[in-house]
Amino acid sequence: MATVDECRAALEKLATRLAENAAAAREKLDFDRSxxxxxxxxxxxxxxxxxxxxxxxxxxxDDPRAKIKLTSTSDDLVALVNGELNVMQAWTSGRIKIDAGVFDLLKLRKLL
Structure with a gap:
């Protein structure tokens, strides 16, 4: 089981990766969600x-009013961010849960 610090580090790694692609993403998307x-x-x-x-x-x-919600185990979160677990396979198999509107899901795919 991954630790809280490892999960925080994985999310910060994801944030860094998205920031590196932000200029291209801004051109494609007008996306502002909690x-x-x-x-x-x-x-x-x-x-x-x-x-x-x-x-x-x-x-x-937690933010119960968040527009996009991801639920997973610590190991699956770390594996997702590290590219060791495919998002679509994890989602369709029930290993992760993504609670978001259909249009938000489509936009997220463009970011990742």
Missing amino acids: LACRVTDLNVAFHGQLQGGQISGLTEG
Whole structure:
């Protein structure tokens, strides 16, 4: 089982990767959504803002009003960010849950 610090590091790594692609993403998308990531086996959550292709304000704690919600185990979260777990396969098999509108899901695919 991954630790809370490893999950935080994985989300920060994802934020860095998105920031590196932000200029291209801004040209493709006008996307501003609150997001939350719930890590079930650690009983911890993180939230922030996805804006202009970047994640900002990433902090510990849940945001029940978030427009995009990801729920996974700690190991699956780390594996997703490290590219060891395919998002679509994990989602369709039920290993992760993504709660978002259909149009938001389509936009997310363009970012990742």
